[in-house]
Amino acid sequence: MTNPAAAHPDQLSPDTVVVAAGRPAREHDAPVNPPLVLSSTYVGTGQVVDGDRAYGRYSNPTWDPLEDALAQLEGATLPALIFSSGLAAASAALSLVPVGGVLVMPIHSYQGALVMAQELAAKGLFTLRTVDIANNDEVIAALTGAGEKAADMLWLESPTNPMLEVADIHVLCRAAQAVGAVVVTDNTFSTPLVQKPLELGADVVLHSVTKYLAGHSDVILGALATSNPELRATLLHHRSIHGAIAGPFEAWLALRGLRTLALRVERSQASALVLANRLDTHDGVTKVLFPGLPSDPGHARAKAQMSGFGSILCIEVAGGAEAANAVVEALCVWTPATSLGGVESLIERRRRHANEPDTVPENLLRLSVGIENVEDLWNDLEQAFALAAPGASTVAPDTEASETPAVSPE
Incomplete structure (x- = not known):
């Protein structure tokens, strides 16, 4: 057969x-x-x-x-x-x-x-x-x-x-x-x-x-x-x-x-959308890049040619590169690493790589959302922002998901 x-x-x-x-x-x-x-x-x-x-x-x-x-x-x-x-x-x-x-x-x-x-x-x-x-x-x-x-x-x-x-x-x-x-x-x-x-x-x-x-x-x-x-x-x-x-x-x-791709993508995409919406109202974040947000410039195109919005999002951290580094260093659940797409959630400041284009902001963090519990991921981000910038506060989120030169980073 x-x-x-x-x-x-x-x-x-x-x-x-x-x-x-x-x-x-x-x-x-x-x-x-x-x-x-x-x-x-x-x-x-x-x-x-x-x-x-x-x-x-x-x-x-x-x-x-x-x-x-x-x-x-x-x-x-x-x-x-x-x-x-x-x-x-x-x-x-x-x-x-x-x-x-x-x-x-x-x-x-x-x-x-x-x-x-x-x-x-x-x-x-x-x-x-x-x-x-x-x-x-x-x-x-x-x-x-x-x-x-x-x-x-x-x-x-x-x-x-x-x-x-x-x-x-x-x-x-x-x-x-x-x-x-x-x-x-x-x-x-x-x-x-x-x-x-x-x-x-x-x-x-x-x-x-x-x-x-x-x-x-x-x-x-x-x-x-x-x-x-x-x-x-x-x-x-x-x-x-x-x-x-x-x-x-x-x-x-x-x-x-x-074999588990569909389950992993379904879970990580859903979590990415929740996190993007919450980070969009965070005092410690000046900008969120994620095509799943209706305010994103690529939202309409993504909606037309994609069946979802992916599991990668980027944020620009208030306070510049130093504050962005501090957030990464304060995280416990998120892993600071260059790659993406694994079961674990990864995060890094992209301009730490010398050959990243100058058009990428110094304070930009790329988040690869994994399959962990989304509340654990969110709580880890919140505590990291609190440690990195104690004065920052968050708006209560809507928990419902809406629509180096010789080394090349991933």
């Missing part, structure tokens, strides 16, 4: 697909979970043809279930490709920009990808145009070239890291296609449960699997998904030749983590 998720992927809800996809065929005494295969070498005779594993740098049976599951979740018609890290996946995606070409990229992006693009541009491999991704006119002008060379690639990240700007994905994809540009969309923050970039017109979707997909802060992996056979073949060749392959154990762990 076949796997129902593989036989009827369009008939299942995404929160069912995360549980059902990538399972072995239903045969008598077959395992429920795919096995972990630890082998660098495969038996083979005769001419190597497409589909042969041949060698462990090209393929591994433990990769296949995860790649199939990610493709189903993103709505790709071809298996996804997993990489040794999110940055390795970004490197493969950037290889699609031709030498002498033009890349358009958000000024606020995952810093690893942005720094890589800046370094490649500095070597003269292509021209980099950075834009405010929430400004359609600015992005379209950069795509068309305004009298200069048109773009070859549009890199989207929505919401952006860390400023949470929301791109008008469908409109920008159409504008990119009009000039023949490939669109790569980093969907790490939203996950395929919240946003489907391929359905909105993107050509390639990128994930740091390390974050929400694996979800337990114990795996470093990346992934790319596309329905374009030529693009996939090029990306696969890049992975095989450049060697940024995933370890089978990491792939096995990531698939195990994926």
Whole structure:
């Protein structure tokens, strides 16, 4: 018997697909979970043809279930490709920009990808145009070239890291296609449960699997998904030749983590919305960035193209960087750390990283909301603000949810 998720992927809800996809065929005494295969070498005779594993740098049976599951979740018609890290996946995606070409990229992006693009541009491999991704006119002008060379690639990240700007994905994809540009969309923050970039017109979707997909802060992996056979073949060749392959154990762990993605996202999104609303009335906070707030500039777009608002929010702390640092140091439940998307709630001041853009405020804290009890998270924030700024007070919240240069931070 076949796997129902593989036989009827369009008939299942995404929160069912995360549980059902990538399972072995239903045969008598077959395992429920795919096995972990630890082998660098495969038996083979005769001419190597497409589909042969041949060698462990090209393929591994433990990769296949995860790649199939990610493709189903993103709505790709071809298996996804997993990489040794999110940055390795970004490197493969950037290889699609031709030498002498033009890349358009958000000024606020995952810093690893942005720094890589800046370094490649500095070597003269292509021209980099950075834009405010929430400004359609600015992005379209950069795509068309305004009298200069048109773009070859549009890199989207929505919401952006860390400023949470929301791109008008469908409109920008159409504008990119009009000039023949490939669109790569980093969907790490939203996950395929919240946003489907391929359905909105993107050509390639990128994930740091390390974050929400694996979800337990114990795996470093990346992934790319596309329905374009030529693009996939090029990306696969890049992975095989450049060697940024995933370890089978990491792939096995990531698939195990994926099984609870729907529950984790549901819980963390709900808590993020509660916390955003409460922080919005806090005397110690001068600004909250979260597309789930009706007052947020990206709210309408997020509501139109996302099924939720994600689990990341940012706040600007009254009193500047010193006060922001004091809040972080006073927390007990929240963990001060760079990553995001795990079961634990993480927080950090983003400008502690030397290569964070100057447009990111010094007092901005990024909060990755986990699955802890929301009241424990709130109480921890309150006591931290009280210790950091004893004069600060809060307005009674409405508990009902409403609508370094050499090191790249996550």
